[in-house]
Amino acid sequence: MQVRLSVQRHHPEAEPRSWWQEYTVEVPEHATVLDALLEVRDGQDDSLTLRCSCRSHICGSCVMKVNGRSALGCKTKVSKALERSGAEGVIRVQPAGNMPVVKDLAVDLEGFFGKVAAVKPWLQPTGPAPEREYIVSNAAMLNVREAMACILCGACVSECNTLEVDGRFLGPAALAKAWRFTEDPRDGMTAERLGLLASVPGGIWDCTHCFACVEVCPKDVRPMDRILELRRRAMEFGFNDSNGSRHSQAFHDTIAHSGWLDEARVAVRSLHGFDELVDWVGVGIRSFLRGKVPLRHKPIPGALRVKAIFLAADRHAPRGPGPHPGGA
Amino acid sequence: MAITHGVLVIGAGLAGMRAALAAQAAGADVALLTKVYPVRSHSNAAQGGINAALNPEDSWESHAYDTIKGSDYLGDQDAIEILAREAPGAIIELERMGVVFSRDEHGRLGSRNFGGASHARTYFVGDFTGQAILHVLYEQLVKSGIRTYNEFFCTQLLRDAGGTVSGALALDMRSGELHQIHAGAVILCTGGIGRVFEPSTNAIICTGDGDALAYRSGAPLMDMEMVQFHPTTLQSNGALISESARGEGGHLVNRLGERFMAQTAPHAMELASRDVVSRAAQIEINEGRGVGGCVLLDVRHLGAAKIMERLPQIRELALEFAGADMITDPVPVLPGMHYQMGGIRTDVCGATPLPGLYAAGECACVSVHGGNRLGANSLLETVVFGKRAGEVAARFAASRPAPALAESLGADEDRRLRALVAQGGPERSAALRLEMGTLMTRQVGVFRDGPALAGAEARLVELQGRLSRLGIGDKGRLFNQALIGALELDFMLDLARCVVAGAMARTESRGAHTRLDHPARDDAHWLRHTLCFPGPDGPRVETAPVTVTKWEPKERQY
Numbered sequence: 001m002q003v004r005l006s007v008q009r010h011h012p013e014a015e016p017r018s019w020w021q022e023y024t025v026e027v028p029e030h031a032t033v034l035d036a037l038l039e040v041r042d043g044q045d046d047s048l049t050l051r052c053s054c055r056s057h058i059c060g061s062c063v064m065k066v067n068g069r070s071a072l073g074c075k076t077k078v079s080k081a082l083e084r085s086g087a088e089g090v091i092r093v094q095p096a097g098n099m100p101v102v103k104d105l106a107v108d109l110e111g112f113f114g115k116v117a118a119v120k121p122w123l124q125p126t127g128p129a130p131e132r133e134y135i136v137s138n139a140a141m142l143n144v145r146e147a148m149a150c151i152l153c154g155a156c157v158s159e160c161n162t163l164e165v166d167g168r169f170l171g172p173a174a175l176a177k178a179w180r181f182t183e184d185p186r187d188g189m190t191a192e193r194l195g196l197l198a199s200v201p202g203g204i205w206d207c208t209h210c211f212a213c214v215e216v217c218p219k220d221v222r223p224m225d226r227i228l229e230l231r232r233r234a235m236e237f238g239f240n241d242s243n244g245s246r247h248s249q250a251f252h253d254t255i256a257h258s259g260w261l262d263e264a265r266v267a268v269r270s271l272h273g274f275d276e277l278v279d280w281v282g283v284g285i286r287s288f289l290r291g292k293v294p295l296r297h298k299p300i301p302g303a304l305r306v307k308a309i310f311l312a313a314d315r316h317a318p319r320g321p322g323p324h325p326g327g328a
Numbered sequence: 329m330a331i332t333h334g335v336l337v338i339g340a341g342l343a344g345m346r347a348a349l350a351a352q353a354a355g356a357d358v359a360l361l362t363k364v365y366p367v368r369s370h371s372n373a374a375q376g377g378i379n380a381a382l383n384p385e386d387s388w389e390s391h392a393y394d395t396i397k398g399s400d401y402l403g404d405q406d407a408i409e410i411l412a413r414e415a416p417g418a419i420i421e422l423e424r425m426g427v428v429f430s431r432d433e434h435g436r437l438g439s440r441n442f443g444g445a446s447h448a449r450t451y452f453v454g455d456f457t458g459q460a461i462l463h464v465l466y467e468q469l470v471k472s473g474i475r476t477y478n479e480f481f482c483t484q485l486l487r488d489a490g491g492t493v494s495g496a497l498a499l500d501m502r503s504g505e506l507h508q509i510h511a512g513a514v515i516l517c518t519g520g521i522g523r524v525f526e527p528s529t530n531a532i533i534c535t536g537d538g539d540a541l542a543y544r545s546g547a548p549l550m551d552m553e554m555v556q557f558h559p560t561t562l563q564s565n566g567a568l569i570s571e572s573a574r575g576e577g578g579h580l581v582n583r584l585g586e587r588f589m590a591q592t593a594p595h596a597m598e599l600a601s602r603d604v605v606s607r608a609a610q611i612e613i614n615e616g617r618g619v620g621g622c623v624l625l626d627v628r629h630l631g632a633a634k635i636m637e638r639l640p641q642i643r644e645l646a647l648e649f650a651g652a653d654m655i656t657d658p659v660p661v662l663p664g665m666h667y668q669m670g671g672i673r674t675d676v677c678g679a680t681p682l683p684g685l686y687a688a689g690e691c692a693c694v695s696v697h698g699g700n701r702l703g704a705n706s707l708l709e710t711v712v713f714g715k716r717a718g719e720v721a722a723r724f725a726a727s728r729p730a731p732a733l734a735e736s737l738g739a740d741e742d743r744r745l746r747a748l749v750a751q752g753g754p755e756r757s758a759a760l761r762l763e764m765g766t767l768m769t770r771q772v773g774v775f776r777d778g779p780a781l782a783g784a785e786a787r788l789v790e791l792q793g794r795l796s797r798l799g800i801g802d803k804g805r806l807f808n809q810a811l812i813g814a815l816e817l818d819f820m821l822d823l824a825r826c827v828v829a830g831a832m833a834r835t836e837s838r839g840a841h842t843r844l845d846h847p848a849r850d851d852a853h854w855l856r857h858t859l860c861f862p863g864p865d866g867p868r869v870e871t872a873p874v875t876v877t878k879w880e881p882k883e884r885q886y
Contacts, residue, residue, distance in 0.1 A: 011804060011806075012806065013804050013805065013806050014804065028564070030564050030649065030651070035565075041758075041809075042756075042758030042759075043756075043758065045801065046756075046757075046758070046800065046801040046802050046809070046810035046813070047801055047802035047803075047804065047810065049802075049807050049809050050809075051364075051368075052532060053364060053368050053370070053531040053532050053533045054370065054372065054373055054531040054532075055531070055532065055565060055567070056373065056565075056567045056568075056645060056649075058372045058373050058456070058459055058641075059364075059367075059368045059369075059370070059372050059373075059531065060367065060368065061364065061368050075648075077648075102502060102806070102807060103806055103807045106807055109365065113365070116470070117470045120471075121467050121470060122425075122426065122467040122468055122470060122471040123424075123425060123426030123464075123467070125424070129424060132382075132420055132436075133420055133423045133424075133429070133436060133437050134423065134424075135434070135435040135436060136431060136435050137431060137435050138430060138431035138432070138433075138435075138438065140431075141428045141429065141430060141431055144428050145428050145453065145454060145460075148428050148453070148460055148463065149456070150463075151367070151372070151459065152367050152463075184426065184428075186426065187426075
């Protein structure tokens with residue numbers, strides 16, 4: 001079948017700006033976008049630069065944006081990409097997002113790997129080593145294995161909405177990797193890891209839980225879910241000195257108290273100190289003028305039934321004391 | 329300006345990272361060089377598992393015997409004894425580093441059956457064991473702080489006046505700048521030569537660079553004719569369907585629904601050694617009992633739950649690239665080039681005959697796999713011999729004076745590379761690569777004979793001649809993948825000639841090398857390794873004896 005591709009090129013040696021270049025290739029029915037790009041590179045234009053290796057989505061090299069969405073080129077069927085390419089029938093290919101472009105589809109990965117390294121991604125057992133292997137259940141290993149499936153392709157980072165505006169965010173890949181160690185029964189540094197992740201700038205509380213990383217991960221690692229779990233555990237361990245954890249706690253407390261969200265109280269309790277409060281005065285005034293901040297916050301009818309739900313949940317708490325916020 | 333390190337490791341897959349960590353632990357200042365990033369290495373693709381006689385009911389002698397028999401007695405038994413003895417310790421070491429091995433109901437490491445093994449001794453992580461181990465070694469690499477040069481391509485090894493290997497010339501692919509790296513010892517861990525054949529299960533990066541670098545420096549390549557064709561690969565793109573599908577109980581059937589392995593391997597059936605299974609499958613296909621040029625892999629009887637727990641990744645591959653759901657359909661598969669048993673000749677510590685040069689992993693030939701490799705022994709080889717090579721190389725580097733090399737060695741090479749980019753000829757490296765690959769599959773495949781091999785040699789010589797008329801479109805310096813592709817092709821043609829030379833020299837059939845004109849195994853003349861040395865007109869073949877310790881060669885039956 002014949003396929004039209006429009007590829008965003010960038011050759012900084014020759015030309016500072018990027019440009020779109022269209023190609024037409026002949027590929028078999030089952031071909032992937034990577035196959036099509038290699039057909040271009042091998043047959044028409046050997047200056048088209050893209051990283052690829054295994055062709056079977058295990059090496060993570062060929063991350064790119066196809067029709068605006070981050071994906072592995074070797075995991076994206078041309079037929080599927082054409083369905084989503086709009087009336088023109090041209091597949092748009094761009095380099096991955098949130099990373100500087102080096103040339104064509106090759107992006108600079110140093111920052112990406114640097115953030116992974118920043119979470120100390122190696123097993124840190126404490127206590128004496130066992131005689132042979134650690135005795136751990138298969139279920140525990142299967143649990144960790146879900147994050148071990150990560151191939152560090154960067155699709156999640158490419159798609160991350162927080163990273164688009166805040167380059168300090170550690171990002172979904174690094175945080176999913178960090179989760180892997182907090183869940184590994186052989187690692188002895190859970191508290192230290194959680195403390196770091198909860199307090200470092202760009203840590204677990206900077207995720208906007210938009211689901212983008214979960215949607216694009218080719219290995220079903222579900223990074224956002226891991227980040228939310230890290231938040232839960234960090235609070236269980238008492239790492240509550242952050243706007244995010246205070247926000248969660250305030251959500252929990254006001255709803256448990258009155259049956260519905262007390263926005264003003266939540267806002268005030270989330271912030272840390274008078275200086276941050278002052279920053280938010282403008283927002284507070286505008287909210288009040290729009291009727292978002294009632295002066296009196298009354299419990300709803302049935303507030304006691306809501307409180308009973310919270311008490312029951314705390315009684316059946318899965319692990320340890322403390323609140324179990326649903327995120328937000 | 330030269331970069332200086334104690335030990336230079338070229339290739340950052342399992343063997344390379346293991347060697348680097350071992351060299352550092354032995355006190356060396358290590359540089360690890362890769363033409364990709366460590367986690368992109370092809371070690372990732374190994375699915376099934378890693379062997380060790382950890383079970384008290386098993387024994388290293390049994391593992392060694394299975395490996396020797398699997399090798400069709402071409403493996404060096406002293407090396408195989410080391411592999412089998414050190415295996416249990418290697419697995420425990422990996423587990424302690426954090427590999428998430430599957431467990432049994434007692435929380436201990438769980439094992440599965442694999443081809444050619446008389447005991448269940450394959451330890452695994454789902455069906456992505458290679459990736460699981462590679463990523464844990466990467467974690468250890470990050471912890472170690474070892475200096476890693478990513479996207480650096482080695483074009484040449486450097487030797488001092490006395491002939492000791494003392495470093496390499498390497499192109500920083502991103503900037504296009506050529507660097508001189510001086511080192512007390514060099515360890516090649518560059519993996520296999522898969523892309524010499526088309527199709528192949530191997531990644532695009534598997535171009536045998538280290539084999540070629542060693543060969544061009546005068547180190548011999550051993551048993552190059554021993555190339556493994558994996559019995560179950562997908563027709564559309566050569567993707568591998570792991571032996572674990574058969575290890576979990578899968579069947580291979582022909583068009584008539586017969587489990588054809590009963591003819592050649594009545595005891596082991598689908599879990600006979602890979603060369604036996606590949607030949608059987610190829611015969612079914614050649615004699616018209618195939619289905620669209622394939623045989624069928626059937627795991628339906630295992631049930632959905634087991635398939636989803638043990639074989640999730642390969643089910644996905646079959647769904648995507650063969651349109652078959654393993655839970656409800658049989659999958660069409662055929663033999664495909666997969667692994668290099670041969671490679672750079674080393675001793676049991678990874679030392680090549682060239683002082684200062686070491687090798688480990690698939691690019692090395694110790695030889696532990698001889699004429700055929702058992703599944704789950706290659707992951708084992710990487711960590712056992714990677715560690716040994718790292719330790720020995722570190723000791724060598726510490727014992728010798730700092731390398732004395734001229735600072736300007738890179739200048740000639742830089743000129744050569746620029747000239748290659750500038751030259752404008754009608755040939756295209758992608759087209760030449762495809763010609764080489766299809767030629768090799770057709771004439772140097774599962775079944776070989778003298779005339780076909782001679783014809784292949786003539787065609788390869790012609791292809792090498794056409795390299796001088798290569799035209800590269802990308803004239804830039806930054807990240808010039810077209811230049812890298814041309815350099816890789818140049819390496820691969822040398823290696824293809826070695827495969828053919830070895831195949832022509834070995835006038836017998838043994839392991840994966842099957843000569844229709846010499847169908848019997850000939851221990852009297854051929855219990856020997858082939859060695860390819862570079863000559864003026866191409867490879868010059870010599871032979872060397874196989875090391876036999878305890879196990880007398882006998883006929884192989886499965």
